[in-house]
Amino acid sequence: MNVFRTLGQALALALVLGGTARAEQDRPITLDTHVDIPFAYMHDPRFDAAHSDLLKVDLDKMKQGGLDAAFFIVYVEQGPLTPAGYAHAVVEAQTKYDDIALMIKRYPDRIGLATTPDQVRANRAAGKLSAMIGVENGYSLGHDLANLDKAYAHGARYVGLAHMGHNDLCTSSTPEADLGDPPLSDAGISDFGRSVVKRANQLGIMVDVSHSSDACVRDVLALSTSPIIASHSSSRALLNHPRNLSDDLLRAIAAKGGVIQAVAVGTYLKYDGGRELAEKALQAQVAHAAGHKAFDAEKDGYLPAYVEGMKRIDAAFPLPTVDDFARHIRHMVDVAGVDHVGIASDFDGGGGLADWNDATQTRNVTAALRRQGFSDADIAKLWSGNLLRVWGEVTERATVHHVAG
Ligand SMILES: [Zn+2]
Incomplete structure (x- = not known):
């Protein structure tokens, strides 16, 4: 009886699909704190936000992989600490703000800018993806504090003080000999860096210490009146790389109420x-x-x-796997506590694992966390709960109040 078999199959399929839809609604918000974009984003058709064969994150891939929210990064490469260098950095940063705005303008039904944790939750409830903005390298402020207020107005909600190479805010975890950097010493944050941290606290922008030197991280911990984040750094105890954080610094960031977002960059996870x-x-x-x-x-x-x-x-030379990544997360949780660790890909900026090599494979991370013995409640904290809590606290502690809209 062909028709019954077909009907039976149809019923089974409906059950499976219904179950999948329910599971999709019940799963926690997945939030990635570090996704880079090229300078030609949204202008070159190869880099369209909806679909790009060259990018590891696009709207189709986020939807398919169940990645709800991402901080898109306004990154500027470290250059000379001169008026011309600063001016160039400000222009480059503006290009990226404009490109992110263009993505949201072109695809308003698919993705919305989130400038508060509640907007991330509202977008998810409405079946929409969330785009947040993070600044990578405070050099792009052009040594002018007014540009931090402008970054906030553009929607930026974290500011990473440094990148590769020392800058006018603080020393980097990876000095650049080509830029004339001296090797690492006790030097940490500068006077301008201090004023950036202070203003970020006032505005309600999270201060991000990934890429900062250990000395700078300690200075920021002493200085910031709000919890801080490391937007993309893994465990130095498991892999001794300056971009990773020592157990002492993981504990100190946690003690201040902050969060460290483990990062899926192969060279920070496993030496090859x-x-x-x-x-x-x-x-x-x-x-x-x-x-x-x-x-x-x-x-x-x-x-x-x-x-x-x-x-x-x-x-x-196969890349590390999600299980290698989950081992770092396990160690970081053992040291800092399950309320102080999160997840970042660094996709399109050097990140990618054998089995999390674009946003379509995001569920593999969740599966690896289960294999590490994390409960559903833990996984919800790691995927977004912790970051959203810290973001909410930083917002509440802000002393400059903005008129909505
Ligand atoms: Zn980076």
Whole structure:
């Protein structure tokens, strides 16, 4: 009886789909605190927010993988601490604010800007994705505190003080000899950096210490009147890399009520010297072929020769897995407590694992957290509960009150 079999199959399918829809509604909000965008975002059709074969995060991939919310990053590379350098950085940051605004303007039914934790929850309830804005490298403030107020007005809700290379706010965890940086010392935050932290506290912008030197992190912990975050850093006890945080600093950030967002960058999770050499060789080769002095991720990172070369490297030297990532999260939770750890991909900025290599594979992270023994309640905190709590506290402690709209 063909028709009954078909009907039976249809009923089974309806049950499965109904169950999936319910599970989808019940699962916690998934929030990624670090997603980069290229400078040609929304202008070059290859980098359209809705769908891009070259980007690890787009609206289709977020929807498919169940990633609800992401901080899109206004990143500017470290350059000279000169008036011309500052002016250039301010212009570059503006490009990224404009591009994020364009994404929201072009796809208003699919994604909404969230400038409060409640907006993230409301977007999720309305079946919409959330875009938040984070600043990576306070250099893009152009050494002018008024630009922090402008960043807030654009919707930025965290400010990462440094990137690679010391800047006018603080010392970096990775000094750049090319920029003339002295090696790491006890030097941490500058007077301008202090004024940025103070103003961020007043405005209700989270201060982000990922990429800051240990000395700077300690200065910020002493200075900030609100909890702080590390938007994308993993555990230095498990992998000794300056971009990761020591157990002492994990404890100190937690003691201040903050959150550390473990990051899915392979080189911060598991050492693979062969892969590192192969990547450097490919970068040199691609840059040389393109006629550039040094590899530039922005210009060279999307060239077919690089994309294809990285596929060969991924096959020869597999990236760490979500289980390697979950081991860092487990250690960070053991040290800092389950209320003080979260999740960041650093997609399109160097992040990606063998089995979380774009937003479609976000559920693999949840599965790895289960394998690490985390409960549903823990997983909800790790995926968004902790970050939203800290964001809410930072907002409540703000002393400058803005008129909505
Ligand atoms: Zn970064």
